[in-house]
Amino acid sequence: MSWHRTSRKYHKWLMLFVGLQFVIWSISGTYMVILDIDYIHGDTLVTDKQISLKSGQVNYSMAKLYIEYPKAKNVELTNMLDTAVYRFKDSENKYLLSADTGKSLLPLSEADAVKVAKYLYEDANVAISQVSLISENPPFELSARHLPVWRIDFDDFASPSFYISVNSGELVTKRHTYWRLFDWMFSFHVMDYVEEDPSNKLLLLVSIFALIASLFGVVLTYFRVLKPKKRRAV
Amino acid sequence: MKLIKSLHKWLSVLVALQLLVWLGSGLFFNLMDHSKARGNEYRIKAPESVAIEHERLLEPSVLLKRQTKNVNSIKQIKLLDQPYYLLNHSRGLYDHFYNEYTLLNAHTGKLKVIDDVMATKLAQQTYGGNAAISSSNKISSPFDDFPKEKNAAWQINFDDELNTSVYIDASSGRLVGHSNDDKRFADFFFMLHFMDYGTVGGFNNWQIIFFALLTLLFCITGFIWTLELLIEGRYKTSRES
Numbered sequence: 001m002s003w004h005r006t007s008r009k010y011h012k013w014l015m016l017f018v019g020l021q022f023v024i025w026s027i028s029g030t031y032m033v034i035l036d037i038d039y040i041h042g043d044t045l046v047t048d049k050q051i052s053l054k055s056g057q058v059n060y061s062m063a064k065l066y067i068e069y070p071k072a073k074n075v076e077l078t079n080m081l082d083t084a085v086y087r088f089k090d091s092e093n094k095y096l097l098s099a100d101t102g103k104s105l106l107p108l109s110e111a112d113a114v115k116v117a118k119y120l121y122e123d124a125n126v127a128i129s130q131v132s133l134i135s136e137n138p139p140f141e142l143s144a145r146h147l148p149v150w151r152i153d154f155d156d157f158a159s160p161s162f163y164i165s166v167n168s169g170e171l172v173t174k175r176h177t178y179w180r181l182f183d184w185m186f187s188f189h190v191m192d193y194v195e196e197d198p199s200n201k202l203l204l205l206v207s208i209f210a211l212i213a214s215l216f217g218v219v220l221t222y223f224r225v226l227k228p229k230k231r232r233a234v
Numbered sequence: 235m236k237l238i239k240s241l242h243k244w245l246s247v248l249v250a251l252q253l254l255v256w257l258g259s260g261l262f263f264n265l266m267d268h269s270k271a272r273g274n275e276y277r278i279k280a281p282e283s284v285a286i287e288h289e290r291l292l293e294p295s296v297l298l299k300r301q302t303k304n305v306n307s308i309k310q311i312k313l314l315d316q317p318y319y320l321l322n323h324s325r326g327l328y329d330h331f332y333n334e335y336t337l338l339n340a341h342t343g344k345l346k347v348i349d350d351v352m353a354t355k356l357a358q359q360t361y362g363g364n365a366a367i368s369s370s371n372k373i374s375s376p377f378d379d380f381p382k383e384k385n386a387a388w389q390i391n392f393d394d395e396l397n398t399s400v401y402i403d404a405s406s407g408r409l410v411g412h413s414n415d416d417k418r419f420a421d422f423f424f425m426l427h428f429m430d431y432g433t434v435g436g437f438n439n440w441q442i443i444f445f446a447l448l449t450l451l452f453c454i455t456g457f458i459w460t461l462e463l464l465i466e467g468r469y470k471t472s473r474e475s
Binding site for chain 1: 288439
């Protein structure tokens with residue numbers, strides 16, 4: 001058989017098995033390159049508030065803090081909901097105290113979680129559609145190490161959700177429809193169909209056959225585009 | 235159907251080379267050593283330093299009174315066993331976004347500027363290899379090893395077989411990361427896969443969007459062609475195909 005005929009045969013047969021994955025690669029790849037990654041990661045959902053601390057807000061001293069929490073590490077005086085707070089941790093827990101009174105603001109109440117979510121969300125006028133406490137069985141998009149969290153769903157374009165930690169008061173992650181879809185697209189792109197297979201033999205095998213099939217395709221392009229007359233001769 | 239076949243043929247001319255690059259680099263990602271590609275061959279956790287004498291710490295409220303600039307936050311940190319306060323004046327969404335800091339000695343309140351000597355010591359704390367330092371430079375962003383970093387950094391180069399470079403945020407002392415030739419080699423393939431010829435560390439560029447759309451059309455026309463061959467019964471195990 002000539003190169004031309006051989007290539008046609010193998011291109012045709014290999015593509016019967018890997019052609020669908022080519023379609024999946026190109027759809028998921030196109031999706032991922034077109035949507036801006038910073039938008040996907042929800043960077044546009046949160047405000048970048050620059051709020052100046054005032055010394056008058058701080059009536060609970062650092063010295064007192066260390067007396068009450070001698071194992072405190074990485075103490076940070078910062079802002080939450082326009083009031084000064086201390087954030088720190090020890091070897092086990094995270095802490096959040098009012099810098100005015102020294103009172104602990106944890107575990108974060110539902111009302112405070114809603115306030116924090118509204119405060120961080122880029123549009124102050126958006127309504128919250130649902131608030132739920134997740135203590136076990138986290139959804140696909142949330143790592144179990146963040147539990148327990150408050151999930152705050154906003155009534156806005158692309159159904160954004162904020163996940164706010166009960167034990168630290170921090171925004172641990174966020175999601176919206178296009179990010180959720182992106183996660184799926186990525187899984188399809190790397191053929192992550194079989195869970196718990198880090199070596200991903202399926203992707204390796206399909207990639208190799210896809211490469212071979214494509215090389216036969218290149219031979220076909222050569223014969224049909226650059227040497228179209230030869231085609232008659234075969 | 236004629237149009238589909240004609241499109242497939244001519245699109246193949248346009249996307250062939252890029253498609254092979256995508257498949258080849260994709261195959262590389264599958265086969266590469268992922269732990270090596272992270273560039274952390276010699277990275278170690280900086281040793282747990284001595285406990286700070288918190289009785290001697292200045293009160294943050296005192297520092298606030300002295301500051302004329304806007305202060306978003308004051309963080310008590312330790313660098314080379316010495317406590318400091320890190321004042322943030324302009325906060326980015328992430329550490330690697332643009333941030334503006336002042337570093338103050340937490341006992342005296344004296345301004346500390348991270349110089350060559352300090353940056354070198356900070357880098358050495360995170361380096362587990364035996365090699366000596368070959369050079370250190372203060373560089374502004376963007377830099378090739380960490381294209382998404384937006385802050386100026388100290389680049390500390392080690393004279394090992396992997397040409398390890400350690401990056402320390404020049405204003406906060408934060409470890410930006412380690413890089414080495416293994417990581418740079420892998421990054422080259424990411425650059426190819428993402429068509430990131432300007433090396434901005436991303437895949438949202440016009441050239442990849444253009445080729446992605448062409449490739450999408452190419453794959454769909456090919457898929458339809460395959461379906462047609464199937465329907466027409468052209469997939470036969472005999473030799474006559």
